[in-house]
Amino acid sequence: MTACYSWSCVSNCGACCRLDPAQRPEALEALSAEQKQLYLEMVGSDGWCIHFNTGSRRCRIYASRPDFCRVDQLAELFDVEPTEQSDFAIACCRDQIRVEYGGRSQERKRFERAIRTNH
Numbered sequence: 001m002t003a004c005y006s007w008s009c010v011s012n013c014g015a016c017c018r019l020d021p022a023q024r025p026e027a028l029e030a031l032s033a034e035q036k037q038l039y040l041e042m043v044g045s046d047g048w049c050i051h052f053n054t055g056s057r058r059c060r061i062y063a064s065r066p067d068f069c070r071v072d073q074l075a076e077l078f079d080v081e082p083t084e085q086s087d088f089a090i091a092c093c094r095d096q097i098r099v100e101y102g103g104r105s106q107e108r109k110r111f112e113r114a115i116r117t118n119h
Contacts, residue, residue: 020047
């Protein structure tokens with residue numbers, strides 16, 4: 001249970017920038033037709049977002065990224081109650097970090113520290 005934690009993004013992670021549609025069918029289902037088209041246009045041949053710099057692990061369009069790339073929009077996209085938004089975002093990040101980097105990765109450890117100290 002994550003109720004005592006508060007979601008926080010960790011820099012230089014980018015696990016959420018892996019947009020491979022085969023790995024993210026639930027994301028595609030939650031999007032409008034227009035959002036889905038943009039999402040698919042953003043997927044590079046390697047499955048990573050074309051705006052994600054895999055070397056520096058930074059988004060090149062962070063300030064102007066689409067709504068579906070913003071964690072504060074997840075609750076609305078997935079019809080999650082606002083009071084559950086932080087727990088939902090934490091679960092999403094944990095899953096994506098585990099898939100991309102592993103459950104015992106440095107990214108996962110940094111994320112767990114961040115959510116514990118951000119409440």
